[in-house]
Amino acid sequence: MMTTLLSRRTRRGPSPEQKEPVTVEEGTSAAEWVRRVMSRQETTLAIVVVVVGVLAAMKSDLFLDSDNLLEILRSSVIYFVMGCGAGLLIIGGGLDFAAGAIFTLSALMASKMLVSSVPWPIAILGGLALAALVGAINHVVITYWHVPPIIATLGMFYMLTGVDNLVTGGNDVIGLPQVVQDIGQGSILGVPNIVLIAIVVGLWFWVLLERTRFGVNVRALGGNRAAAVANGVRATRVDLALYVLSAVTAGLAGVIYSARVGSAQVTAGGSSTTLIVVTAVLIGGVSLLGGLGSIQGIAIGAVLLSLIDNALVLSNIPPQYNTIVVGAILVGAVAIDHLRRERIFRKR
Numbered sequence: 001m002m003t004t005l006l007s008r009r010t011r012r013g014p015s016p017e018q019k020e021p022v023t024v025e026e027g028t029s030a031a032e033w034v035r036r037v038m039s040r041q042e043t044t045l046a047i048v049v050v051v052v053g054v055l056a057a058m059k060s061d062l063f064l065d066s067d068n069l070l071e072i073l074r075s076s077v078i079y080f081v082m083g084c085g086a087g088l089l090i091i092g093g094g095l096d097f098a099a100g101a102i103f104t105l106s107a108l109m110a111s112k113m114l115v116s117s118v119p120w121p122i123a124i125l126g127g128l129a130l131a132a133l134v135g136a137i138n139h140v141v142i143t144y145w146h147v148p149p150i151i152a153t154l155g156m157f158y159m160l161t162g163v164d165n166l167v168t169g170g171n172d173v174i175g176l177p178q179v180v181q182d183i184g185q186g187s188i189l190g191v192p193n194i195v196l197i198a199i200v201v202g203l204w205f206w207v208l209l210e211r212t213r214f215g216v217n218v219r220a221l222g223g224n225r226a227a228a229v230a231n232g233v234r235a236t237r238v239d240l241a242l243y244v245l246s247a248v249t250a251g252l253a254g255v256i257y258s259a260r261v262g263s264a265q266v267t268a269g270g271s272s273t274t275l276i277v278v279t280a281v282l283i284g285g286v287s288l289l290g291g292l293g294s295i296q297g298i299a300i301g302a303v304l305l306s307l308i309d310n311a312l313v314l315s316n317i318p319p320q321y322n323t324i325v326v327g328a329i330l331v332g333a334v335a336i337d338h339l340r341r342e343r344i345f346r347k348r
Helices: 002-012 030-039 041-059 066-091 099-115 120-143 149-168 178-185 193-210 213-223 225-230 235-261 270-283 295-314 320-346
Strands: none
Touching: 041 295, 066 099, 066 193, 066 213, 066 235, 066 270, 066 295, 099 120, 099 149, 099 235, 099 270, 120 149, 120 235, 149 270, 178 193, 178 235, 193 213, 193 235, 193 295, 213 225, 213 235, 225 235, 270 295, 270 320, 295 320
């Protein structure tokens, strides 16, 4: 059945095996292997990161300082953790613009429980459970009410933004327990705790996407939904899991951010965070039309955006220019994705 599914998908969309191999196969020359590696989206993006880093180091002596490099990693954690769930959803053919509001809601709910002396593991799980509930509601509205994903999740974004202000009265939640702040601000062997958390999350999502039947089904739905359903993929179940995972990673990112800064901020998250995460996912090689993408690409995309932001700050460039750069990168990423898909389909 799966062989039939993949053969049908090659006519209209990308298949899970479409990613070019990175190991030297029998009969493949070293030059051919290098060509294949260099043609991958992740390799191109890594080169861009190196080039931007070199330019930033030439502009400011502070860039290569170890504390500054660690700060870049810390800043990229939020985008990457959110990007894992959002990227998986986009690969599966979905879209979630409510992520920024879920980010704030989960952080606020978990923090309110924390300052009310609820044990920190229960408080964090409570915030994530609320996020999962929102993801499930998004799925119901999209699947059973037939509301387009962009409309359903935008509507949820505005509703949750209002709920955030009603619950808190527009005030931040301060005074988080020290144990939570230690998680967000501490380190192990010089590596920040939140970076270690991001690594664990990334590895889990990589295995889920690349080494499980669920990951194959996600790519199948994103590449050719009709063919996937015709070959037995339970689209409703997969969609539910994707929207819940996207919401939970947004909530987790909100909790991590609150632990890092020591408070839950009503103004944190929002539309700007959502758009930056979507940008990181798209420049990381995830196709907006579904079927294509990788967790490692999302990681590099998140680092690149944090790197650009850091470089602009060190260069004393006004923050308004950061928004301009992110917007230009978003447009460029979508254009490149379109050209990439055309090249892939021409080969077929």
